Amino acid sequence: MTDRSGTDRNLFEALREAFPSDLDSIAIETDSGLLYSWRDLDRASAMLANLLQGLGLPPASRIAVQVEKSVEAALLYLATLRAGHVFLPLNTAYQSGEVETFVGNAEPAVVVCSSCNFGWVSKIAFSAGSQYVFTLDDDRTGSLLQRASLCSDQHTVVARRGDDLAAILYTSGTTGRSKGAMLSHANLLSNALVLKQYWDWRTPEQGGDVLIHALPIFHVHGLFVALHGALINGSKMIWFSRFDAHAVVQRMAGATLFMGVPTMYVRLLAEPALGKDAVRNMRLFVSGSAPLLIETFTQWRERTGHTILERYGMSETAMLTSNPCRAADGERRGSTVGFPLPGVELRVCSEDGRSLAPGEIGGIEVRGPNVFKGYWRMPEKTREEFTGDGYFRTGDLGLIDADGYVNIVGRSKDLIISGGYNVYPAEIEACINDMPGVAESALVGVPHPDFGEVGVAVVTAKPGVVLAPERIVADLKARLANFKIPKRCFVVPDLPRNAMGKVQKNLLREKYKGLFAPS
Ligand code: MCA
Numbered sequence: 403m404t405d406r407s408g409t410d411r412n413l414f415e416a417l418r419e420a421f422p423s424d425l426d427s428i429a430i431e432t433d434s435g436l437l438y439s440w441r442d443l444d445r446a447s448a449m450l451a452n453l454l455q456g457l458g459l460p461p462a463s464r465i466a467v468q469v470e471k472s473v474e475a476a477l478l479y480l481a482t483l484r485a486g487h488v489f490l491p492l493n494t495a496y497q498s499g500e501v502e503t504f505v506g507n508a509e510p511a512v513v514v515c516s517s518c519n520f521g522w523v524s525k526i527a528f529s530a531g532s533q534y535v536f537t538l539d540d541d542r543t544g545s546l547l548q549r550a551s552l553c554s555d556q557h558t559v560v561a562r563r564g565d566d567l568a569a570i571l572y573t574s575g576t577t578g579r580s581k582g583a584m585l586s587h588a589n590l591l592s593n594a595l596v597l598k599q600y601w602d603w604r605t606p607e608q609g610g611d612v613l614i615h616a617l618p619i620f621h622v623h624g625l626f627v628a629l630h631g632a633l634i635n636g637s638k639m640i641w642f643s644r645f646d647a648h649a650v651v652q653r654m655a656g657a658t659l660f661m662g663v664p665t666m667y668v669r670l671l672a673e674p675a676l677g678k679d680a681v682r683n684m685r686l687f688v689s690g691s692a693p694l695l696i697e698t699f700t701q702w703r704e705r706t707g708h709t710i711l712e713r714y715g716m717s718e719t720a721m722l723t724s725n726p727c728r729a730a731d732g733e734r735r736g737s738t739v740g741f742p743l744p745g746v747e748l749r750v751c752s753e754d755g756r757s758l759a760p761g762e763i764g765g766i767e768v769r770g771p772n773v774f775k776g777y778w779r780m781p782e783k784t785r786e787e788f789t790g791d792g793y794f795r796t797g798d799l800g801l802i803d804a805d806g807y808v809n810i811v812g813r814s815k816d817l818i819i820s821g822g823y824n825v826y827p828a829e830i831e832a833c834i835n836d837m838p839g840v841a842e843s844a845l846v847g848v849p850h851p852d853f854g855e856v857g858v859a860v861v862t863a864k865p866g867v868v869l870a871p872e873r874i875v876a877d878l879k880a881r882l883a884n885f886k887i888p889k890r891c892f893v894v895p896d897l898p899r900n901a902m903g904k905v906q907k908n909l910l911r912e913k914y915k916g917l918f919a920p921s
Pocket residue numbers: 617618621622623624644645663665666690691692714715716717720820821822823853856884885886
């Protein structure tokens with residue numbers, strides 16, 4: 403079979419081929435002043451890959467990683483690809499119960515964690531059958547690097563087919579049950595190649611792009627869209643260990659590209675130093691992971707003279723649509739997520755599966771080389787989410803306007819997106835309902851000036867019980883990632899219900915929508 407797309411291979415091989423010919427030029431400059439050359443990336447990822455290979459694991463073993471953001475953490479990702487294993491990134495906010503669920507389901511052979519979490523993480527990992535637990539800290543210490551320092555810096559990339567698994571990304575799901583989205587080398591490589599072309603990345607020979615990388619690297623946006631984007635274009639990165647709006651504005655003069663979630667744009671706009679001078683060398687601002695308010699889009703244009711390019715994607719699919727980058731491809735329109743990317747087939751369907759006409763609102767369904775292989779060990783769930791003709795049901799509601807721009811108008815899935823992180827109400831409600839004295843609960847999303855949307859919990863008590871909202875929130879904090887914690891909690895006599903007995907979340911959303919409105 404001929405591989406016309408050039409994606410039937412190990413993704414790392416393609417990224418490595420794009421490194422600039424001058425391997426001693428700077429690939430990454432960190433916010434703490436460290437410099438990494440392209441040769442450093444090549445050698446260090448080789449050493450880590452040799453370490454992984456030396457463990458004698460079966461091909462496609464899962465390597466689960468919950469560590470603070472660092473260049474070494476990104477190198478571990480590259481090493482996992484190089485060694486032909488499967489990367490499983492975990493948000494650092496996840497608490498032990500959440501990590502136990504993911505590790506229990508994925509059964510990774512290797513787990514890498516921060517040294518301060520070694521005690522509880524290793525207990526979970528060894529109970530799930532993991533063979534090795536290493537530590538990696540953001541100050542370049544830990545057993546992983548110690549062991550890798552003894553390994554050779556020469557490594558031959560392990561051959562992988564495009565269809566082989568490269569990564570598993572967990573999402574909590576609308577039922578509260580976690581699902582691991584399986585992404586292949588070809589899924590990720592095809593998406594990186596499409597974005598290279600569509601976003602007009604400039605290779606070093608064309609003057610080069612410099613990306614400000616300020617996103618976490620345990621989700622699609624920071625790990626794939628941003629990191630692959632820079633690597634496959636041989637572009638330098640200015641690397642922030644965490645997002646700091648003030649520091650990002652200071653570094654913009656030395657960069658050409660920024661990618662962020664809407665909360666980051668809101669915080670950047672609050673920086674007095676943000677203006678036309680600060681962005682004088684910038685070429686492109688990309689926003690995604692959550693809806694970008696039209697006010698933010700407009701204010702950004704007024705303050706900086708740049709029009710933010712909004713795009714849309716999912717963990718299961720990587721990037722699906724994008725506003726145009728080049729003027730020749732069209733204008734960037736606020737409140738829209740642009741056109742389906744080349745190679746992505748996107749349609750809007752009614753509940754009974756009819757393809758809808760432009761302007762009609764329905765469920766967004768997608769098909770393409772970027773669409774995942776299914777949920778890890780959940781063939782039934784996978785089947786449910788795909789149509790008979792191979793389209794993935796995104797759970798997003800939208801329309802395609804008369805000019806072909808995709809507009810996302812809502813979600814059929816019960817999901818809150820807070821500061822770019824997904825919060826599935828079913829998971830939080832199940833935790834609250836487990837608490838003594840709780841009769842039932844509902845978590846609804848309401849507008850928030852910083853995070854876009856945040857969760858508000860509405861709870862009822864069992865007869866004769868008096869519940870304290872602060873206690874509920876404190877208990878949740880001990881069990882769940884911080885971004886999932888409701889920003890407010892109310893104890894009420896009853897939840898509103900419709901004639902069928904279903905809780906009317908729309909009424910709760912309406913009731914609490916003004917909670918965080920700026921006064
Ligand atoms: C932090 N907090 C949050 C969030 N982040 N609350 C709600 N939503 C959030 N997203 C809370 C913490 O619990 C804490 O509360 C307080 O804010 C400060 O925490 P800190 O860690 O200091 O927050 P921060 O550093 O200011 O983080 C804000 C952030 C971060 C930079 C916007 O949330 C972030 O990096 N978001 C990006 C997420 C992302 O990369 N998403 C891409 C997913 P307390 O003090 O009460 O404990 S990929 C995806 O969605 C698809 C594929 C796509 O299209 O990209």
